Amino acid sequence: MVSSILVLGAGRSSSSLISYLEEESQKFNWSVTVGDVSFAAARSLAVGNDKAIQFDIRDVENSRKAIRSADVVISMIPAHLHVQVAALCLQEKKHLLTASYVSDEMKSFDDQAREKNLLFLNECGLDPGIDHMSAMKMIDIIKEEGGVLHSFESFTGGLIAPETDRENPWRYKFTWNPRNVVMAGQGTSKFLQEGQYKYIPYQQLFKRFTPISIPEYGEYEGYANRDSLKYIETYGLHGIQTMLRGTLRFNGFCAAWDIFVQLGCTDDSYAMEGVGRMTHRDFIDTFLDRNSGKSLEEKLLRQFHLQPDGPEMQRLTWSGFFEKEKIGLPQGTPAQILEHILNKKWNLHPDDKDLVVMWHRFVYEKKGKEKEIQSTLVARGENRVHTAMAKTVGFPLAIAAKLLLQGKIKERGVVIPTMKEIYQPVLQELKSLGIELREREVVAN
Amino acid sequence: MVSSILVLGAGRSSSSLISYLEEESQKFNWSVTVGDVSFAAARSLAVGNDKAIQFDIRDVENSRKAIRSADVVISMIPAHLHVQVAALCLQEKKHLLTASYVSDEMKSFDDQAREKNLLFLNECGLDPGIDHMSAMKMIDIIKEEGGVLHSFESFTGGLIAPETDRENPWRYKFTWNPRNVVMAGQGTSKFLQEGQYKYIPYQQLFKRFTPISIPEYGEYEGYANRDSLKYIETYGLHGIQTMLRGTLRFNGFCAAWDIFVQLGCTDDSYAMEGVGRMTHRDFIDTFLDRNSGKSLEEKLLRQFHLQPDGPEMQRLTWSGFFEKEKIGLPQGTPAQILEHILNKKWNLHPDDKDLVVMWHRFVYEKKGKEKEIQSTLVARGENRVHTAMAKTVGFPLAIAAKLLLQGKIKERGVVIPTMKEIYQPVLQELKSLGIELREREVVAN
Numbered sequence: 001m002v003s004s005i006l007v008l009g010a011g012r013s014s015s016s017l018i019s020y021l022e023e024e025s026q027k028f029n030w031s032v033t034v035g036d037v038s039f040a041a042a043r044s045l046a047v048g049n050d051k052a053i054q055f056d057i058r059d060v061e062n063s064r065k066a067i068r069s070a071d072v073v074i075s076m077i078p079a080h081l082h083v084q085v086a087a088l089c090l091q092e093k094k095h096l097l098t099a100s101y102v103s104d105e106m107k108s109f110d111d112q113a114r115e116k117n118l119l120f121l122n123e124c125g126l127d128p129g130i131d132h133m134s135a136m137k138m139i140d141i142i143k144e145e146g147g148v149l150h151s152f153e154s155f156t157g158g159l160i161a162p163e164t165d166r167e168n169p170w171r172y173k174f175t176w177n178p179r180n181v182v183m184a185g186q187g188t189s190k191f192l193q194e195g196q197y198k199y200i201p202y203q204q205l206f207k208r209f210t211p212i213s214i215p216e217y218g219e220y221e222g223y224a225n226r227d228s229l230k231y232i233e234t235y236g237l238h239g240i241q242t243m244l245r246g247t248l249r250f251n252g253f254c255a256a257w258d259i260f261v262q263l264g265c266t267d268d269s270y271a272m273e274g275v276g277r278m279t280h281r282d283f284i285d286t287f288l289d290r291n292s293g294k295s296l297e298e299k300l301l302r303q304f305h306l307q308p309d310g311p312e313m314q315r316l317t318w319s320g321f322f323e324k325e326k327i328g329l330p331q332g333t334p335a336q337i338l339e340h341i342l343n344k345k346w347n348l349h350p351d352d353k354d355l356v357v358m359w360h361r362f363v364y365e366k367k368g369k370e371k372e373i374q375s376t377l378v379a380r381g382e383n384r385v386h387t388a389m390a391k392t393v394g395f396p397l398a399i400a401a402k403l404l405l406q407g408k409i410k411e412r413g414v415v416i417p418t419m420k421e422i423y424q425p426v427l428q429e430l431k432s433l434g435i436e437l438r439e440r441e442v443v444a445n
Numbered sequence: 446m447v448s449s450i451l452v453l454g455a456g457r458s459s460s461s462l463i464s465y466l467e468e469e470s471q472k473f474n475w476s477v478t479v480g481d482v483s484f485a486a487a488r489s490l491a492v493g494n495d496k497a498i499q500f501d502i503r504d505v506e507n508s509r510k511a512i513r514s515a516d517v518v519i520s521m522i523p524a525h526l527h528v529q530v531a532a533l534c535l536q537e538k539k540h541l542l543t544a545s546y547v548s549d550e551m552k553s554f555d556d557q558a559r560e561k562n563l564l565f566l567n568e569c570g571l572d573p574g575i576d577h578m579s580a581m582k583m584i585d586i587i588k589e590e591g592g593v594l595h596s597f598e599s600f601t602g603g604l605i606a607p608e609t610d611r612e613n614p615w616r617y618k619f620t621w622n623p624r625n626v627v628m629a630g631q632g633t634s635k636f637l638q639e640g641q642y643k644y645i646p647y648q649q650l651f652k653r654f655t656p657i658s659i660p661e662y663g664e665y666e667g668y669a670n671r672d673s674l675k676y677i678e679t680y681g682l683h684g685i686q687t688m689l690r691g692t693l694r695f696n697g698f699c700a701a702w703d704i705f706v707q708l709g710c711t712d713d714s715y716a717m718e719g720v721g722r723m724t725h726r727d728f729i730d731t732f733l734d735r736n737s738g739k740s741l742e743e744k745l746l747r748q749f750h751l752q753p754d755g756p757e758m759q760r761l762t763w764s765g766f767f768e769k770e771k772i773g774l775p776q777g778t779p780a781q782i783l784e785h786i787l788n789k790k791w792n793l794h795p796d797d798k799d800l801v802v803m804w805h806r807f808v809y810e811k812k813g814k815e816k817e818i819q820s821t822l823v824a825r826g827e828n829r830v831h832t833a834m835a836k837t838v839g840f841p842l843a844i845a846a847k848l849l850l851q852g853k854i855k856e857r858g859v860v861i862p863t864m865k866e867i868y869q870p871v872l873q874e875l876k877s878l879g880i881e882l883r884e885r886e887v888v889a890n
């Protein structure tokens with residue numbers, strides 16, 4: 001019987017996933033179907049013998065039909081919709097793979113998925129995904145060698161390559177869902193630092209970054225990412241002193257992004273008034289104290305204690321926020337408008353190459369001595385479609401789907417890829433695709 | 446037939462409401478019933494012939510019975526529960542009065558309430574309440590005299606009297622629901638300033654206050670309150686240039702409170718770890734960057750650019766945040782813990798007197814000339830039970846209930862007290878109770 005894979009969502013992160021599946025499908029005689037709300041989007045990513053369909057999870061009966069004819073479903077649609085896909089997968093008895101964080105609702109399907117002998121594998125992309133797998137590989141090695149891990153820190157970022165877009169002071173462009181970039185960090189970040197629980201609210205997040213220096217790759221900033229605490233249990237690290245997962249950006253990004261956060265430009269909770277008539281300048285001015293200065297620039301400088309030619313103003317200027325250009329949207333929330341303005345300059349050009357950087361630091365004790373290992377992954381994109389982001393998010397899912405169809409994954413229920421059965425073969429094949437973490441021992445001075 | 450009034454909720458703001466109703470009930474032969482989740486709380490506020498009952502809105506059938514036997518229901522329970530009360534009032538065909546903001550759900554009952562000839566009067570306490578009524582009175586006068594209002598600003602605060610608790614640097618204590626004080630300002634504040642829409646996110650709110658000087662009463666700070674924009678329509682002020690409603694605090698309050706906001710101490714979205722073992726110092730330390738200093742004090746000073754003996758540190762010190770005292774809660778969100786610590790010093794003492802201050806400024810044009818009127822209300826509490834807060838929140842509701850039972854309010858549906866039929870008799874009776882706004886014309890220099 002021909003095995004059938006259904007890929008839902010033909011966005012920025014699906015290209016390499018689909019290409020890989022198509023290539024493998026010829027070897028293994030699989031059929032691959034690509035579904036998206038936009039049939040055109042599905043069509044544009046479907047290659048070779050792939051089938052493209054229109055797929056809208058709000059249309060339950062057609063969604064059910066599409067899922068029924070698959071063996072494995074890979075969902076790349078927005079994370080909050082995975083629960084509806086999962087419910088159908090349960091009813092139709094299909095495996096489900098995603099690159100998204102496990103929500104409480106997803107977690108609640110665990111028992112039923114086990115009962116029905118189904119794998120609901122989540123957090124199997126880049127971050128979350130390769131970070132879990134590469135971390136668990138080192139953690140298992142350290143344990144097997146009798147070491148005790150005291151500290152784990154991990155930062156990942158989707159950036160742009162040094163040779164790309166050289167005048168862009170942010171050193172950043174949209175390589176994944178722009179909405180998620182704009183909303184990143186909302187809520188409270190939780191982690192453990194030298195035995196102390198730490199909580200960083202959104203309003204402090206981009207002020208409280210960690211400087212990270214990666215040999216050969218330069219200086220970065222890492223800000224804490226969501227709830228690191230829950231991975232203490234997931235990784236089996238009871239008693240660890242420091243546990244911190246975060247997001248990596250080039251130097252200077254956080255201070256400039258913090259201006260948007262402080263102004264309220266990333267708020268998605270209300271529709272602004274008069275958007276149709278608004279210019280980029282008006283948008284920023286709306287969030288500033290009318291009495292704090294004469295010009296928009298003066299107000300910003302005063303309110304945030306900035307230098308006129310400082311790095312924050314340089315980034316805002318480059319992004320066009322001081323232009324009298326119309327925004328070009330009829331309506332929107334602050335977050336939607338911010339995304340729209342940023343996208344005018346942060347949209348990938350055909351010759352842009354992106355760069356994914358992942359960095360872990362493990363500090364552990366072995367035979368009474370403290371040791372430190374740092375692991376680094378650097379992946380470079382080919383072009384605006386086959387980005388490093390698309391490859392590092394898509395390949396782990398594709399490989400996991402293959403292993404599952406080959407009967408090589410016995411795990412069932414709602415899980416993330418922390419078990420050797422999954423991470424070992426996935427990391428091994430990623431290596432053959434040029435995606436690899438390099439470890440080096442750091443000797444204390 | 447004896448008219449029957451049911452008061453739900455026997456919290457801090459219900460005392461004067463219930464006393465007033467009891468006094469009037471003897472004149473008008475009403476029966477008054479006080480219901481609360483805690484029967485003891487209901488019992489303690491029920492006076493004279495009042496009946497006390499246990500009332501829990503989660504127990505739908507007993508709630509229905511209690512509501513069925515009333516003619517008018519006055520709901521003082523937490524605002525998010527009003528919708529459930531309203532649904533029962535609709536089914537049982539009873540009028541409903543509250544001092545809370547009209548939620549979208551409450552608004553959606555408008556048609557049904559009208560159809561059933563019911564009044565669902567909301568925002569009929571102090572703020573919202575007396576502020577609406579006193580504003581509409583002036584707005585109607587200005588209009589009737591041919592004036593055109595350009596600017597309306599209104600600030601109200603529940604403070605403590607100058608002679609009370611003189612060493613308390615905050616000049617503030619809990620005189621209404623402490624939880625609402627701790628959570629105040631979350632979300633985005635929206636207003637109109639000189640023709641420009643303005644939005645202030647929570648993280649800027651306590652930095653962006655307006656200095657307000659009230660003759661004879663000193664210097665205050667006003668921070669913007671929720672959505673002022675929606676009252677442009679409600680007040681009939683289409684074309685107005687400035688529309689701002691806000692909250693009043695004594696000088697220095699906002700900068701100190703902002704420390705809590707910035708740290709994340711007012712976050713109610715997650716339960717903290719290890720609360721049982723935590724001291725006041727630990728609580729604050731949890732939100733600070735571990736690497737920013739040696740002591741808790743040093744970290745705070747550095748992170749927020751404070752002076753060791755400055756007004757912010759003085760307030761935090763007075764409130765005991767640097768004490769090694771156990772918090773005394775087994776668990777809690779940051780907001781719950783903050784409330785608990787603050788309450789150790791901000792709980793009203795028997796001899797404390799509170800102070801309610803309301804201030805409006807109207808700028809309008811009449812016969813080609815710009816004019817300005819400021820109105821001020823100052824009300825002083827009698828003691829810790831019959832506070833100025835309880836009187837100014839409760840009396841308007843009680844008076845409205847009386848007018849309704851007397852057939853003097855014809856208005857029906859979900860409304861707020863902006864119509865003359867309601868505000869005129871309510872303000873008139875409030876005046877006889879010593880609660881009155883005094884207007885003065887301000888002549889430009």
